[in-house]
Each structure stands twice: as C-alpha cells, then as structure tokens.
Amino acid sequence: MKIYHECLPCHLRTAVNSVMTMTEDESIISEVVEKCMQTASRFRSYDSLLEIYYDIQKVVKDAFPGMDPFSELKQNFNKLCMDSFDEYIKKINDSSDRFETALKLCLAGNSIDVMQGIKMNHDVLIKAIENALKQPLNKKVMEKLKSALQKSSNILFIGDNAGEIVFDRIFIDYINSEFNKAGHITYAVRGSAALNDVTIKDALMVGMDKSAKVITTGIDMPAAYLPYCSKEFNEAYDAADCIISKGQGNLEALLEENKNIFFLLKIKCNVIAKILDHKYKVDEVVIEAKTAS
Amino acid sequence: MKIYHECLPCHLRTAVNSVMTMTEDESIISEVVEKCMQTASRFRSYDSLLEIYYDIQKVVKDAFPGMDPFSELKQNFNKLCMDSFDEYIKKINDSSDRFETALKLCLAGNSIDVMQGIKMNHDVLIKAIENALKQPLNKKVMEKLKSALQKSSNILFIGDNAGEIVFDRIFIDYINSEFNKAGHITYAVRGSAALNDVTIKDALMVGMDKSAKVITTGIDMPAAYLPYCSKEFNEAYDAADCIISKGQGNLEALLEENKNIFFLLKIKCNVIAKILDHKYKVDEVVIEAKTAS
Numbered sequence: 001m002k003i004y005h006e007c008l009p010c011h012l013r014t015a016v017n018s019v020m021t022m023t024e025d026e027s028i029i030s031e032v033v034e035k036c037m038q039t040a041s042r043f044r045s046y047d048s049l050l051e052i053y054y055d056i057q058k059v060v061k062d063a064f065p066g067m068d069p070f071s072e073l074k075q076n077f078n079k080l081c082m083d084s085f086d087e088y089i090k091k092i093n094d095s096s097d098r099f100e101t102a103l104k105l106c107l108a109g110n111s112i113d114v115m116q117g118i119k120m121n122h123d124v125l126i127k128a129i130e131n132a133l134k135q136p137l138n139k140k141v142m143e144k145l146k147s148a149l150q151k152s153s154n155i156l157f158i159g160d161n162a163g164e165i166v167f168d169r170i171f172i173d174y175i176n177s178e179f180n181k182a183g184h185i186t187y188a189v190r191g192s193a194a195l196n197d198v199t200i201k202d203a204l205m206v207g208m209d210k211s212a213k214v215i216t217t218g219i220d221m222p223a224a225y226l227p228y229c230s231k232e233f234n235e236a237y238d239a240a241d242c243i244i245s246k247g248q249g250n251l252e253a254l255l256e257e258n259k260n261i262f263f264l265l266k267i268k269c270n271v272i273a274k275i276l277d278h279k280y281k282v283d284e285v286v287i288e289a290k291t292a293s
Numbered sequence: 294m295k296i297y298h299e300c301l302p303c304h305l306r307t308a309v310n311s312v313m314t315m316t317e318d319e320s321i322i323s324e325v326v327e328k329c330m331q332t333a334s335r336f337r338s339y340d341s342l343l344e345i346y347y348d349i350q351k352v353v354k355d356a357f358p359g360m361d362p363f364s365e366l367k368q369n370f371n372k373l374c375m376d377s378f379d380e381y382i383k384k385i386n387d388s389s390d391r392f393e394t395a396l397k398l399c400l401a402g403n404s405i406d407v408m409q410g411i412k413m414n415h416d417v418l419i420k421a422i423e424n425a426l427k428q429p430l431n432k433k434v435m436e437k438l439k440s441a442l443q444k445s446s447n448i449l450f451i452g453d454n455a456g457e458i459v460f461d462r463i464f465i466d467y468i469n470s471e472f473n474k475a476g477h478i479t480y481a482v483r484g485s486a487a488l489n490d491v492t493i494k495d496a497l498m499v500g501m502d503k504s505a506k507v508i509t510t511g512i513d514m515p516a517a518y519l520p521y522c523s524k525e526f527n528e529a530y531d532a533a534d535c536i537i538s539k540g541q542g543n544l545e546a547l548l549e550e551n552k553n554i555f556f557l558l559k560i561k562c563n564v565i566a567k568i569l570d571h572k573y574k575v576d577e578v579v580i581e582a583k584t585a586s
Contacts, residue, residue, distance in 0.1 A: 005312075005326045006306075006309055006310075008309065008326065008330065009302045009305040009306035009309055010302070012301065012302040012305065013299075013306075016299055019298075020298070020299070029298055033298045034334060034336065034337055037301065037330065037333055037336070038334045040330055040334075041327060041331045041333075043326075043327065043330070044323060
C-alpha cells in the first residue's frame with residue numbers, strides 16, 4: 001500500500017494514546033513520543049505505511065517490554081460479547097435468511113471498535129448490532145461469498161479485534177454446520193499484543209479453538225502484513241482457496257495481493273474510503289470481494 | 294501553556310490537510326510533510342505548544358508563499374452569516390433577555406467551525422444557532438461579563454474564525470448601543486492568513502470597521518500569542534480593562550496571563566477540557582472568566 005500522508009498523524013495519535021495508557025510519567029511520555037515522531041518523520045525512506053506503523057509501535061513496545069495496555073479492555077469486551085452468545089445464535093436461527101444474518105452479525109463485530117473511543121456496554125452493543133443487521137449489503141458479493149465458502153476446502157479467516165472475535169466464531173460455527181466445513185477452517189490471530197486486536201489468549205477465551213484451527217500471524221502488528229508474517233502463517237495463506245479478512249488493517253495489508261479474498265469491515269477513515277474508490281462512505285459496514293487473476 | 298503530547302498529532306493533521314488543500318503534487322506534499330514532521334519531532338526543544346504550531350505552519354507557508362488555502366471558504370462563510378444579519382438582530386430584539394441572546398449568538402459563532410469538517414449551509418447554520426441558544430450558560434459569569442462591559446472604557450475583543458466574526462459584530466453593536474460604548478471597543482484580527490481565522494479582509498467584508506476599531510495581532514497565527522504579537526497589539530492588550538477572547542487558540546495563548554479576560558468558546562478537544570479542569574465536556578459552548586490578581 002502506498003504511503004498516504006494523512007495516515008501519519010493518525011498513527012502518531014495511536015502511539016501517543018498508547019504511551020499515555022502505559023504511564024503518567026511526563027518525562028517518559030515525552031521521550032517515547034519524541035522517538036515515535038522521529039521515526040514517523042523518516043517516512044520517505046519506507047516502502048509501506050504498515051512498515052512505518054510497525055516501527056512507530058516498536059518504539060512504544062521497546063519502552064514498555066511485555067506490557068499490553070489494552071489487555072483488560074479486551075477481556076471485558078470479549079466477556080460482554082460472550083454473555084449474549086446464545087441470543088445471537090437464536091437471532092440467526094429465527095431469521096428468514098440465516099446466512100445473511102450470520103454474516104451481518106460477523107460484520108457488526110467490526111463496527112464496534114472500542115479503539116474508536118466508543119464506551120461499550122450491553123445496550124450500546126445491542127444497538128450497534130441492530131443497526132448493522134438493518135444495513136443492506138451488496139447481494140451479489142454476498143452470494144459470491146456463500147458460493148466460495150461452499151466450494152472451498154481451505155478457508156483462512158484473519159481476525160481483527162477482541163469482542164468482534166465472538167461474532168467471527170458464531171459465523172464460523174454457522175459455516176461449519178451449514179456447509180459441513182468442520183476441520184477446513186483456520187482462524188488467524190495476531191502474534192502478540194497489537195492495540196485491541198485478538199491474540200491466542202482471546203481465541204482461547206471465546207472458545208475459537210473449538211470451532212477452527214487457530215494459528216497466529218507471528219507478528220505483533222494489527223494487520224497480516226505478509227513480508228513480516230511467520231512461515232506458518234504464510235503457508236496457511238498460500239494453501240487457502242478462500243480468505244476472509246476482517247477490518248481495515250488486514251485490508252491495507254492484503255488489498256494488492258493476488259488471491260480470492262473477501263474483505264469484511266467498517267470503513268473507519270477517509271483513506272480507506274479513497275482506497276476503495278469512494279464506493280462507500282466512512283462509517284459504512286461493507287463486504288468487498290477480490291478474485292485472484 | 295505546557296506541551297501536551299496529544300496536540301502534536303493534531304497539529305500535524307492540520308498541516309497535512311493544509312498542504313493537501315494547496316497542491317495535488319505527491320512529491321511536494323511529501324517533502325513539506327516530512328519537514329513538518331521533523332519540526333514536530335523537535336518538540337522538546339520548545340517552551341510552548343504555540344511555538345511548535347507556528348513553526349510547523351511556517352514550513353507550509355514557506356512552501357506556498359502568499360497562498361491562503363481557506364480564502365474562498367472564509368468568504369463563503371462570511372457571506373452565509375451576513376445573509377441573515379437582520380434576522381439575528383430581530384432574534385435579539387424579540388428576546389426576553391437581550392444581553393443573554395446577543396452573547397449566546399456570539400458564542401454560537403464559535404460553535405460553527407468549518408475547520409472541524411462541518412459542511413455549512415443556511416439550514417445547518419440556523420440549526421447550530423438554535424442549539425447554541427438553547428444551551429444554558431453560567432449565570433454568574435454572564436452577569437460578571439455584563440457588569441465588566443458596562444464599567445470598562447477600553448474593551449479588547451480578540452476574534453477567531455471567519456463567519457463567526459458576523460456574530461461578534463452583532464454582539465459588539467449590541468454593547469455599543471446598550472452600554473454606550475461606541476469608540477471604546479477594539480477588535481483584533483490575525484496579522485495574515487492562519488487557517489480559517491479572520492484577517493483584515495474578513496473584518497472589512499462584514500463591516501466590523503463600522504462597529505469597532507480594527508487592529509491586527511501582527512502575526513499569522515490562529516492565537517494571540519503575546520511574545521510573537523506586534524507592538525501595536527500588545528499596547529492595545531495592556532491598555533484594555535476588559536478582554537473578550539474567542540475560541541480555543543486565544544485561550545491557549547492567554548489562559549495564564551494576569552488580566553481580566555472572558556473566554557468565549559466551544560470546547561473542541563480533550564486537551565482544552567483538561568486545561569479547564571474537566572469542568573466542561575467536549576462540544577460544550579462555554580463562557581469562562583479570569584480576573585487579574
């Protein structure tokens with residue numbers, strides 16, 4: 001992905017917020033922020049925005065080794081989503097188009113991003129889901145995904161945020177039972193802490209290991225950026241005949257790849273709207289298909 | 294004002310947006326953004342956030358000498374607000390508390406900041422004003438301002454945004470006629486283009502020169518930062534026995550000064566909410582008084 005200048009202040013904002021979550025010591029904050037800014041100011045020496053992002057985040061991680069500022073938040077959000085697990089299953093079973101409902105719930109998960117400053121509780125969650133269920137999706141792309149899932153024998157699902165993973169599991173459970181895909185689905189989480197993204201800990205917490213084979217990308221980056229990912233992840237990626245990519249980070253990493261990929265995401269900024277040729281507006285929940293040539 | 298780390302990404306965002314308004318040439322954008330980031334990364338060598346801001350903006354200005362990216366936008370917004378001038382006067386005259394209505398209209402002006410990405414038209418403007426008129430203000434501070442205006446013989450009004458200046462003029466006209474202050478009010482605009490802030494051009498466009506003596510701060514900065522302001526402005530500032538400061542920029546510049554100042558503003562970010570001891574929430578329109586010790 002080319003370097004969008006608008007993303008640099010945004011990545012720095014994320015870094016500043018992360019540092020300020022870790023400590024209140026102004027001199028430490030100042031020192032870490034200075035290093036982050038210096039890294040960002042060298043953006044012209046980079047090939048990809050994700051590499052700049054990685055190096056900025058590395059400055060923060062190196063200053064607070066082993067710390068995960070969003071650990072508690074992730075656990076709380078997983079728990080909140082798990083609390084209504086049976087309610088969501090019922091919602092699918094009661095609906096006239098169960099595939100569409102399961103897919104929309106999966107998408108709803110991406111629309112509820114606590115990193116966007118949304119204060120989450122049961123009521124906010126339910127309202128966000130109801131909104132996502134109402135929003136129309138592209139019927140053609142939806143049918144294409146359905147058909148791809150039916151035909152594929154190696155499905156790779158690349159996760160994004162905590163909380164959201166619960167809805168991913170519900171969708172995967174639906175695919176397993178409806179299309180007889182048990183044993184054919186791999187779910188990838190991040191290698192270790194990266195913002196509020198899912199790691200092995202979250203996958204185990206929501207029982208994803210009961211629904212899919214769980215692997216990691218091997219990197220602590222909120223995107224499956226292949227040049228940095230582990231051999232294990234790249235092998236699973238190469239072997240997959242259908243990939244589901246959740247969220248903006250994974251889209252940034254994979255949009256230019258030559259693969260059959262379905263991108264499920266909420267458009268959270270103008271840069272992503274621009275990358276998708278302004279077909280969608282910011283705040284829209286979308287499904288976008290890419291076919292290997 | 295101390296250096297708030299959260300402000301650095303925000304200042305960079307403003308710089309990136311400004312550059313992108315000036316040109317579509319990616320190599321120029323890249324070069325200017327790099328210089329802005331380098332300047333920002335030296336933030337620890339500065340005494341004040343406003344100085345960093347000034348130097349970042351100077352990089353942009355030096356790359357596009359004489360250009361004013363917001364010139365058209367400012368003219369349009371002035372015109373839009375002027376179009377309903379008589380309607381606003383009627384609103385004051387028809388109200389039960391004319392001082393409060395005139396003050397609230399003046400505050401409403403600050404709440405409609407096109408730099409915040411609000412797409413402005415007549416309906417949006419009227420709705421924003423109606424909202425601002427409904428919002429309760431601190432009665433005690435309001436009375437304090439009324440009394441200060443009645444007593445003062447040298448009132449300095451420091452303007453902020455284009456469009457908003459129309460409501461400033463309406464408030465000044467009210468003070469002139471109600472408290473017999475014609476010839477006692479000075480209105481300060483920016484020395485030259487600084488974001489969507491008012492300059493002499495805007496003051497003349499809305500006829501501010503008919504209502505007050507118009508001077509400039511002498512600097513192209515969206516804040517009356519005294520160490521950088523002209524001798525003329527500093528003399529007017531020293532001579533004033535009552536100062537009205539509009540907007541966040543002026544508050545950042547003047548909050549620590551030992552003067553009788555009334556700050557009229559919409560709280561647009563968490564840093565300003567923090568500076569004001571979290572007494573107000575983001576998006577609130579407030580009036581805050583400071584008394585010389």
